[in-house]
Amino acid sequence: MTRKELVKQIRSKRSFLCVGLDPDLEKMPRHLLIEPDPLFAFNKAVIDATLPYAVAYKPNLAFYEAHGKKGWESLRKTVEYLPKDVMTIADAKRGDIGNTSGLYARAFFEEMPFHAITVAPYMGEDSVRPFLEYDNKWVILLALTSNKGADDFQHLKVDGIPLYKKVLKASSAWGTADNMMYVVGATQAAYLEEIRREIPDHFLLVPGVGAQGGSLDEVARYGMNKDVGLLVNSSRSILYAGKGEDFAEKSAEEARRMQTEMAALMDTFTPVG
Numbered sequence: 001m002t003r004k005e006l007v008k009q010i011r012s013k014r015s016f017l018c019v020g021l022d023p024d025l026e027k028m029p030r031h032l033l034i035e036p037d038p039l040f041a042f043n044k045a046v047i048d049a050t051l052p053y054a055v056a057y058k059p060n061l062a063f064y065e066a067h068g069k070k071g072w073e074s075l076r077k078t079v080e081y082l083p084k085d086v087m088t089i090a091d092a093k094r095g096d097i098g099n100t101s102g103l104y105a106r107a108f109f110e111e112m113p114f115h116a117i118t119v120a121p122y123m124g125e126d127s128v129r130p131f132l133e134y135d136n137k138w139v140i141l142l143a144l145t146s147n148k149g150a151d152d153f154q155h156l157k158v159d160g161i162p163l164y165k166k167v168l169k170a171s172s173a174w175g176t177a178d179n180m181m182y183v184v185g186a187t188q189a190a191y192l193e194e195i196r197r198e199i200p201d202h203f204l205l206v207p208g209v210g211a212q213g214g215s216l217d218e219v220a221r222y223g224m225n226k227d228v229g230l231l232v233n234s235s236r237s238i239l240y241a242g243k244g245e246d247f248a249e250k251s252a253e254e255a256r257r258m259q260t261e262m263a264a265l266m267d268t269f270t271p272v273g
Contacts, residue, residue: 001087001115002136003178006203007227009055009085014263016228017255018056018089018205019046020235021078022063027240029247039064039074044081046239049252053259056087056231058205079112087231088114089140089205095120095127102130109134116140118183118205121167125174132175139180141171144195146185146208164191168198177201184223186232189215192222200225207233209258216258220265228270234258 010016023039035041047057059078064071082088094104094117101119108114109131116138119128131139144154144164154164168182177199184195186208195204204223209216209232216232223230238258242250 001138003203003227005085006055006087009087010228013053013055013259014266015053015055015259016230016232016262016266017050017054017258018058018087018231018233019050019054019238019255020091020207020233021046021057021059022235022239023074024063029243029245031245037070037074037077039067039071040077040081042239043074043078045248046251047078047082049248050238050255051083051086053252053255054086056089056233057082058089058091058233058235060091060235076112079114087116087138089138090114090117093118093120093142094131095123097123098126098130101127105131105134109137116181118142121171125171128171128174132179137179139175140205141167141180141182143168143182144184144188144191146187150185150188165194165198168195172199172202177203181205181231183207186215186219189218189222192219196223196225201227201229203227203229203231205231205233207235209234216261217265220262220269224265224269226270228266232258232262 021043023042025038028042032038032041059075064075079088090108092108108117117131118140119131121128121141128139156163158166181203182199184204184206186206206219219230219232238251238254241254
């Protein structure tokens with residue numbers, strides 16, 4: 001997927017919503033457990049319900065890998081079911097020495113038709129470079145996350161500069177704004193102005209809005225650029241908005257609510273030009 005195609009989707013749907021497809025057998029409606037493939041049955045219903053409001057979908061691989069071979073098959077069916085004009089993100093957080101990263105890239109960009117993959121940058125450029133060698137594919141680097149342990153390393157000062165800023169500055173030279181995004185947690189919205197000064201044109205994947213308490217208004221206020229430049233991910237608040245047989249309708253209602261809010265924020269905060 002090219003940047004132009006992604007921006008077209010955002011403008012057309014007036015949305016920058018990414019739905020996290022993290023199916024949990026313990027949380028999904030009980031009636032789905034009798035399905036031959038409950039993970040895919042759940043995902044399919046959520047996709048059908050939220051597609052008018054979402055421009056991207058992000059399966060977190062842990063929710064599939066935990067089920068072994070069956071889980072991988074559920075993931076494959078999910079990715080193949082998704083329309084080609086919405087972005088598909090493998091939330092895999094890969095990153096290893098170059099030849100290993102090359103195999104990870106092949107797995108998620110060739111064997112499975114994902115448009116993007118999340119990558120940990122800790123091992124440096126050679127661990128990221130193989131993912132950048134694919135046309136119209138995206139690397140989404142972890143930059144500033146929302147988890148409690150983020151303070152352990154990401155804010156440490158290196159030559160007086162926070163480590164996450166060092167990551168942004170160095171890695172932005174590896175790719176371009178057309179093939180690289182960054183993960184910035186919604187609960188880190190206070191840093192978005194500084195981040196935008198470092199990477200004004202890149203897209204940001206922003207988890208943590210909804211169940212984790214991040215503010216969509218703050219993310220838009222400080223994070224939008226002329227192309228919107230945001231994919232805001234919501235998982236639990238959409239997936240588990242309902243617990244009965246009407247769960248997909250409840251998911252649609254929550255996705256619609258977020259899309260409506262996003263459309264208003266686009267009108268307010270997207271710079272002209």
